[in-house]
Amino acid sequence: MDGRTLKKLGLLSLAILFAGIAACDDAPERPLRFGSTLWPGYEPPFIINDFNPEAAETLTPIQFLSATEVIQAFRNGSLDVVGLTLDETITLQAMGADVTVILIADISNGGDVILARPGITSIKELTGKKVAVETTALGAFILTRALEKNGMDSQEILPVLTTSMRMVSTYTDGEVDAVVTYEPHRTKLLRLGAKEVFTSKDMPGEIIDVVVVDRTLIEKRPEDLKKFVDLWLEGVAIINTSKQADELIASRHQLSAEEVRSSYQGLILPDRAANKDFFKDDAVKITALTKRLEKVLSENKLIQPDIKTDQLFDGQFVME
Numbered sequence: 370m371d372g373r374t375l376k377k378l379g380l381l382s383l384a385i386l387f388a389g390i391a392a393c394d395d396a397p398e399r400p401l402r403f404g405s406t407l408w409p410g411y412e413p414p415f416i417i418n419d420f421n422p423e424a425a426e427t428l429t430p431i432q433f434l435s436a437t438e439v440i441q442a443f444r445n446g447s448l449d450v451v452g453l454t455l456d457e458t459i460t461l462q463a464m465g466a467d468v469t470v471i472l473i474a475d476i477s478n479g480g481d482v483i484l485a486r487p488g489i490t491s492i493k494e495l496t497g498k499k500v501a502v503e504t505t506a507l508g509a510f511i512l513t514r515a516l517e518k519n520g521m522d523s524q525e526i527l528p529v530l531t532t533s534m535r536m537v538s539t540y541t542d543g544e545v546d547a548v549v550t551y552e553p554h555r556t557k558l559l560r561l562g563a564k565e566v567f568t569s570k571d572m573p574g575e576i577i578d579v580v581v582v583d584r585t586l587i588e589k590r591p592e593d594l595k596k597f598v599d600l601w602l603e604g605v606a607i608i609n610t611s612k613q614a615d616e617l618i619a620s621r622h623q624l625s626a627e628e629v630r631s632s633y634q635g636l637i638l639p640d641r642a643a644n645k646d647f648f649k650d651d652a653v654k655i656t657a658l659t660k661r662l663e664k665v666l667s668e669n670k671l672i673q674p675d676i677k678t679d680q681l682f683d684g685q686f687v688m689e
Contacts, residue, residue, distance in 0.1 A: 398590060400429045401597050404439045405452035406533070407432055409552050409632050410475030410578045412618055413604025414597075419617050420607055427596045432621075435533055436505060449586060450597060455577045455655075456506040456662045462681065463672035469587060469683045470579045472598055473647045473655070477569035477576035479635030481507075482555050483515055484540075484563035485547040492519040492567055498546035499527045501539045506671050507576070508549050513665055514575065515567040537561075552632045553622040569635070575658065587683060598686040605638045641687055648684025655682060 405411035414430040431448070433439045436457055442448045444466060452474055453461065462468055489495065492515050502508040516522055531539050536554040539545050541561060548558060559565075569576045580601070587594065608614050615626040622629065639647065647655050659678045666672045 398593060400425060400427055401449040401590070401593055402447065403428050403430045403450045403452070403597075404433055404442055404448040405430075406434070406436055406439060407553065407622060408452070408578070409480065409618065409622070409629070410477075410636055410638065411452040412608060412621075413474075413601045413638070415604075415621065416607050416614050416617060417600045417604035420611075420614075421600070421603070424600050427593060427600055436507075443581075443583075449582065449590075450594075451581050452578060453581050454507045455579055455659060456510050456666060458579055458581050458681070459659060459663055459666060459678075460506045460672055461581070462677070463666075467584045468581050468681070469584045470581055470655075470681055471587075471594060471683055471686050472580035472601060473639045473644050474578040474580055474601075476574060476637040476639065477551075477578075477635065478573070478637050479568045479570045480555065480632065481511055481551045481569040481576050481635075482565050483511070483547055483549050483567040484555065484558050485566045486540075487562055487564055489546060489564070489566060492516065492521065495547055495566070496521070496525050497527065499529050499544065500547045500549065501529045501531045501536065501545040502549040503533055503536075504530045506666055509669050509671060510662065510665055511567075511569070511572075511576070512549050513669060514572050518567075518571065552635065553624050553628075555635075556624055556628050556632060575661070577655070577658065591686075595686050602641050602644075602687075605640055608633070608638060641689070644687040645684070648682060648687060651679075652682035652684060 403414045414428055417424045418430060433442065436453065439448070439451050439453065440457070440461055443451045458468060458470060483492070485495065500512065502512050513523065529539070529545050533554065536548055536550045537557050540548050540558055540563065547566065548563070550558065582594065612626070615629045619626045619629045624632070656678050659681060663672070663678065
């Protein structure tokens with residue numbers, strides 16, 4: 370075989386190699402993996418997959434037992450997009466993660482509560498009583514705000530640290546007098562006779578769930594994130610209008626369809642217009658809330674202060 374033939378074969382091999390690389394570059398990206406805990410405000414990605422089979426090309430929703438598991442999966446790269454409370458997002462950033470909020474998922478308007486045994490009718494009556502609370506920033510924040518609004522501090526109650534999965538059993542086993550909790554545990558405890566003594570209605574606009582990504586994903590997959598947000602907002606519309614959605618959500622949350630609809634009365638699911646309002650003017654509206662949350666979290670020694678809240682929000686994907 371002469372040198373000219375070898376040269377031609379070499380060039381052909383290079384052409385095949387580069388063609389293979391180009392084919393890999395043109396290959397479609399895998400669906401974005403969305404992770405969250407069981408919470409009505411995180412249902413849009415799940416419900417859109419139920420209603421629209423083509424959504425699976427863009428997103429894969431995965432449910433976890435706790436926010437801690439969601440954050441761990443996100444930090445190790447197993448998830449691309451996550452649903453978190455705003456305080457959890459602040460805590461994640463405080464841990465060194467370069468995260469960005471791209472969507473407001475929901476605003477709690479009664480879905481987060483403090484429930485007490487019958488006969489206890491106010492937060493003040495919890496003085497000296499055992500109160501179950503999760504070892505999360507949100508649990509501490511709700512309890513702190515409830516006590517503040519009633520002229521009390523944490524030394525006047527007896528906190529009992531627990532997990533979301535033990536919220537109901539901690540109450541039924543008689544271990545505590547009250548529970549800081551949320552849906553679907555709220556509805557299950559109300560069935561058992563527990564009474565609301567404080568809800569997120571008493572701290573309007575302060576508990577917000579958000580959709581979070583690593584900042585690098587915005588640069589790598591902007592089109593996919595735009596599709597993801599569009600599908601999320603379609604899911605919001607379905608939840609707000611479809612009885613079939615209630616039935617599907619009920620099976621995931623182990624509630625009745627009627628209880629699901631009732632649970633959404635304690636939530637506001639922002640549509641595109643409402644999301645735009647949150648992100649307008651450099652997200653000034655939600656940045657102010659973030660600074661308040663940061664203050665409470667740092668005062669409770671849950672984070673170090675000086676979070677970069679001005680870098681936390683990017684509303685480009687909710688803009689049409």
